[in-house]
Amino acid sequence: xxxxxxxxxxxxxxAHRNLLFTVAYEMLGSAADxxxxxxxxxxxxxxxxxxxxxxxxxxxxxxTTRQSLNRLRTMKRRKEAYVGPWLPEPMLTAPxxxxxxxxxxxxxxxxxxxxxxxxxxERAVFVLREAFDVSYDEIAAALEKTPAAVRQIAHxxxxxxxxxxxxxxxxPSQTRAAxxxxxxxxxxxxxxGLLDVLAPEVVLMxxxxxxxxxxxxxxxxxxxxxxxILGGTGKFAATLTIDPTVVNGSPALLVYxxxxxxxxxxxxxxxxxxxxxxxxxxxxxxxxVESATPLTLR
Numbered sequence: 315x316x317x318x319x320x321x322x323x324x325x326x327x328x329a330h331r332n333l334l335f336t337v338a339y340e341m342l343g344s345a346a347d348x349x350x351x352x353x354x355x356x357x358x359x360x361x362x363x364x365x366x367x368x369x370x371x372x373x374x375x376x377x378t379t380r381q382s383l384n385r386l387r388t389m390k391r392r393k394e395a396y397v398g399p400w401l402p403e404p405m406l407t408a409p410x411x412x413x414x415x416x417x418x419x420x421x422x423x424x425x426x427x428x429x430x431x432x433x434x435x436e437r438a439v440f441v442l443r444e445a446f447d448v449s450y451d452e453i454a455a456a457l458e459k460t461p462a463a464v465r466q467i468a469h470x471x472x473x474x475x476x477x478x479x480x481x482x483x484x485x486p487s488q489t490r491a492a493x494x495x496x497x498x499x500x501x502x503x504x505x506x507g508l509l510d511v512l513a514p515e516v517v518l519m520x521x522x523x524x525x526x527x528x529x530x531x532x533x534x535x536x537x538x539x540x541x542x543i544l545g546g547t548g549k550f551a552a553t554l555t556i557d558p559t560v561v562n563g564s565p566a567l568l569v570y571x572x573x574x575x576x577x578x579x580x581x582x583x584x585x586x587x588x589x590x591x592x593x594x595x596x597x598x599x600x601x602x603v604e605s606a607t608p609l610t611l612r
Contacts, residue, residue, distance in 0.1 A: 323360050326370045333371075333446070334378045336421070340441045341382040343402035343426050345602050347389060351381045375448065376456040379438055383457075386434040397524030399532065401592050402426045403599040404561045404578045419479075420445040421562045423580040423592040427519075428478045436471040443468050444475075480584055488586045493565045496581070496588060497556050500567075505540050512536040513587040518543070523596030526577075539591065561603075568603075569593075575604055 327334075334355060338348035355377045367373045393400050402423060419425055420441070429437050438457060442448040450461045450468070457464065484492075492511055499507030518539045522528030533542045552571040559566050559578075566580045578600065582590030594600065 322364060327356055327359055327374065330371055330374050334374055337375060337378050337441065337446065338382045339405065340420060340426070340429070340445060341437055342385055342389065343430065344389070345403045345405055347385050351378060351385055354381045372452050375442070375452070379442065379456040383434050383438055398528050398530045399519045399521055401519060401521035401594050404566070404580060404594050404603055406603055407560050407563050419563070422564045423562055424480050424582045424590055428475050432471055432474060436467055439464055439467045440471040440475060444472065480582060480589070484583045484586065489565055489583050492583050492586055492588055493558060493581065497558065497567060500543070501554065501556055503544060505544060508540045508543065509536055511588055512539060513584070513589045516589055516591065518591040518593065520593040521596050521599070523598060525597055526595040528595055575600060578603060
């Protein structure tokens with residue numbers, strides 16, 4: 315694309331690239347697959363007669379949505395064969411994403427796991443309508459459905475997500491305090507310190523992809539989570555280093571063993587306590603984090 319920087323089609327695509335990537339990523343939960351979708355979108359976009367396109371942004375979103383739906387169906391087979399829990403590929407996000415409450419929630423690990431329980435069409439409608447405020451008419455055109463049918467799908471998807479999404483807003487100071495307490499307890503191996511910051515019903519999910527050790531099922535309850543964490547860190551004869559960061563618009567920790575990135579732990583905080591821990595250790599999902607700068611998703 316760099317060879318045609320003055321081409322109007324290229325300029326339009328580049329101008330909307332962050333938006334298109336975020337649409338694809340929220341639909342797929344995979345940055346690698348989202349990048350593939352963008353490539354497919356680009357190949358179709360350069361063949362379009364620009365004179366016939368009245369709304370270029372809407373047209374690009376339409377192509378991206380259709381390609382994401384195609385990719386979702388192929389990803390389903392991969393997930394069915396996946397070893398252990400499948401977690402979204404973590405994305406380092408710029409601080410302004412965390413400040414945009416609606417955007418931060420739309421890409422959070424917690425919500426993206428809820429989106430995994432929707433059908434592909436429900437997920438597309440929910441993402442486009444709730445995260446990007448795309449009109450029902452535009453969504454209908456993208457999905458080749460009537461606006462009335464899209465409204466029904468949106469209502470069904472919203473009701474499904476609302477019943478499962480985290481509800482408690484947390485102040486920045488509460489988030490910072492909980493994250494610092496958790497990091498300190500992890501670094502010192504302090505079980506009581508962990509119990510103090512974890513909610514009684516906390517859930518830990520770990521994703522090793524069959525490549526690295528991870529729990530094959532969610533670990534539920536503060537005491538079980540503490541035993542799992544301390545039991546895991548105690549098995550490594552390595553120096554543990556932890557750095558705070560922002561992943562998917564939410565607080566997270568980069569975990570290093572002897573200076574090598576071992577994984578990323580995204581954290582959900584409600585009522586000043588940690589209610590969700592999402593630890594991605596699968597190396598295939600960490601390559602982007604190791605090499606990429608934080609993204610501004612819109």
